[in-house]
Amino acid sequence: MVSTVQNTDVKQKESDHAVVVAVASRAVFEPEAQGGDNVYAEGVAFPLLQALQKVNERLLEENSAESLLFDIVLITTDSQQQQQSSHLISSTKHYGLEVSRFCFSTEEDFIESLLQNNVQLFLSTDRNEVSQTSQKGVLSALLDEYTTSCPSEQLRVLFCRDAVIRPDTNPTPASRQAAQSFSAQLGKMRQRFGMSDSPLSIALMTSCGGRDSCGGALRTLRSLGISVDEAYCLAGSPRGPILSVLRPHFVLSDCFSGLED
């Protein structure tokens, strides 16, 4: 059974315009470690949350009536986590995280919970969860070793073309649609800031193709209203070393699926 609890410490976002991002609680807090006082230690997605909050802060600085903001939801994805609900709430409040609400669900119903909450992006460190949710049409990204050590001053999003991240799943038309609409909103957010000193940076990487593949991807993103700050064309060179320098918080690859080279 799913229960949704609002975080009373945080002002709720306007549901029509906000961009709902759900992060698996196991990524936000270390489940094993305790910071003392029933408070969990920071998890790998902590800098990501701080970066999302930074974007919101700066958006409101530009326009105090801004409604295009990130609406951050903490979601549990198994019954063990679900049972730790009070610790999760108290830990969130302890760190002053801008989480609007909590979805306490189990492995059976967390996907349902995502859909009900109109989640536009789901982030988790669990490969299976990401695979499942993606197949159900929810835009999802895996937080892996490259994305978990990023600083929190700037949200760094990477669009990746032609990388085989999840070889077992092909993005569905629904997830491609979800990808494009999330990306378009991200593009709009990016437009609120100037070229330098932006709290949000959008990068593009093409892994296998050459310059024309990258040029095509730049044009595709432009047609979706997304201005890319950084572009990397690898033409087959290893991704690892480049990703270690790039350090994105998460990687989106569903925008380009189905497009011919």
Add this chain to the structure above:
Amino acid sequence: MVKMSLDPVQVMSGQVTELKVAPSSNGDSRGSWEEKEEFDQDHLGLTAKPKPPKPENAVTIAVSSRVLFRTEREQKVFEQKGVEEYLRYQIEHENEPFAPGPAFPFVKALEAVNSRLRELYPQSEELFDIVLVTYNHAHVGIRLINTINHHNLFIERFCMTGGSSPIGYLKAWHTNLYLSADADKVREALAEGIAAATMFMPEKLTEVSQSQLRVAFDGDAVLFSDESERIFKAHGLDKFFEHERENEDTLLDHGPLKGFLEALGKLQKKFYAKGHRLDCPIRTFLVTARSAASSGIRALKTLRAWGLEIDEALFLAGAPKGPMLEKIRPHIYFDDQMFHVEGAAEMGTIAAHVPYGIAQKHNAKQNTGVRK
């Protein structure tokens, strides 16, 4: 001034043993590179063009957009009107290709060498790999891609970092040489152990070979360390000569571009192995103010001990380098002193400044006349 054209059979390169080649067709060379023969069946997208080599196998040359192409007009927009206007201008002119910049002839020559290498060693990845590394914003990306297409350059890899330092990416791509218009970035690269030089656009350009890559190097503080230059600057010419004589048999320490000369040498040996010593499409030159009879000996002994061949060594004994370079017509000439870089440029040679060593402290103060 003595010009010594060293046939590799003579003294200096007597140390170099001829490469023994196995009868296999792809001519594997020994050395630290690992030859990987792979057919990547899953490879997407590049069926018509040759596949770019793995960075660790190739000699990677990273060039910035301002040295590969001429972007003075756009630079002015950036300086006078700021970044937003600069990017708007770039997008407006997206379909206008840039004109070739100072590194362009060098890149074309690298590609000519690659064609010859591919003919002789079709499976080998020991090639030049030219990558564009710029801290330009990706808004300029489409214009840069259009320009590369227009000039028919074989550049399939690039980084546009949108303002952050490109140094991490240079390392990730095992960069062997980095050319940029920005002296600070070049200094950063040198500090990280990457051969790098700042390039300038000469006012006139003498014609260079289309079929043979010609690379010229200064000696001290470029191929070698700046230790001898320090002696000269601190104690004068006589002391310099004395020191060099006393230390004739002590090897000089290596300089920032030694590795690049080494990489060129490895590729040259691949041509020699297939009988192309006389018409090798790579030729290297040492252009030094040292004297052949005295201080030059230490330089030669050092190169020999390193196992590095250099095709021609020119000992100028302090004479100006400009006229000699004008005869050599290298695609690029590396020197640590701006005085020589400017002198070369005045006569139409494309020269690159290596901001390394003791000469940098003196650069700002000296303008004319002081030579080794």
